[in-house]
Amino acid sequence: MPKPFSILRLTAEGRGAIGSLLLSGEGAEEAFCALFTFKNGRPCTPADLAARRNVPIFGHLVLSDKACEEVLVHAVSPEEIEIHSHGGSAVRRAILRKLESLGGKEVIEPAPLWEDAAEGKPDFSREAERILPYTRTELQARFVLTQFVGAPARFFEQVSRLTPSERAGRLRRAEQLAKVARTLYTPPRVLILGPVNAGKSSLLNAILGFDRTLVDSAAGTTRDAVSAETVIGGLPICLSDTAGVRRGAGCLEQQGIERIVPLLADALLRLTVFDITAPGENPPAEFAAELQRAAARPIVPNKDQSELILLNKCDLPAGARNPFWKNGLPETAAVIETSVFEPETIGRLQKRIQQTLFPVLPEPGEFVPLNAGQLEYCRAVCAGESR
């Protein structure tokens, strides 16, 4: 039975000349030694790696009887090995499949670093050092940097002097802040959907056009969803517009809809956009039915997903509004009126997105648990277990 280890892509899939993977965890070294041969064809042992810590090692990964791939390797520790190969997608897939057959599992977050693994005590500064180059906004860089200057020690020292109920409060805040830290590994997806012509694409552009500090847009074919990264409240998010969905003769276009289903499963926030003047007896129910009918499989939204209903084109004359919106929605629905021609409404929308995704933001100097291991440690300490 191979020992488990995680595989993290350090470089994005695509056109890069080099593709880097990080293997981490208990089984990383054993799996790597089973695959790797030195330039002269000699197999590799853990002792070989120990003798070459942090010096580049050149050789081959033997993927099958017929295929091998040239790689440059850094064996950082027995539980952390970086592999740099050619960057093409076929090569990456072949290496990933081979590593998976040896017990590897692809992850989006690296395995936590421990100061004392037996006690489950995280190594806060080494973690911060590792993640710092991946921060993309000033806020992310600031809360990662606090780990170098004693924020974890201060937090745990303060917690030790609190009453149990105060500790529970601190833990709740740490749990909220851990959501902020998740943006280091994957920006939360905000999905824009709704009937055609409601103004979805215009809203995407309007949101990107404000508060833009980092935008990376990638459009696929015209039928694809268009995704763009931007920053809200100092944190990266991924906005996806379901551009290709069109209503044909009474039913939404199949191809576009099929692309929405996996995005719905993944998104943390759904912005459902309606034209406030469009006719209809009950536009949300009509849209939901249309979506469900056209989707080839059941639509299962992410269980942590929130929804915000956008009544767009609120700049149009009041008399043109569909009367349904006056009291047709359930009282609990989160609703906001928007117009791409009224910047203050877009500012309000951004604020709502921020409050929904990140109800709590770190104060300057405040400790933020950077990964699941650190949050687990907070839970144990706040529960009063001696550490």
Ligand SMILES: Nc1nc2c(ncn2[C@@H]2O[C@H](COP(=O)(O)OP(=O)(O)O)[C@@H](O)[C@H]2O)c(=O)[nH]1
């Ligand atoms: N008056 C008004 N028109 C808008 C607004 N947002 C979008 N539109 C117009 O509505 C039409 C459809 O917009 P588009 O963004 O392509 O809609 P989509 O099909 O939902 O992506 C375009 O003519 C836009 O200019 C708005 O806030 N107010």
Ligand SMILES: [Mg+2]
């Ligand atoms: Mg559109």
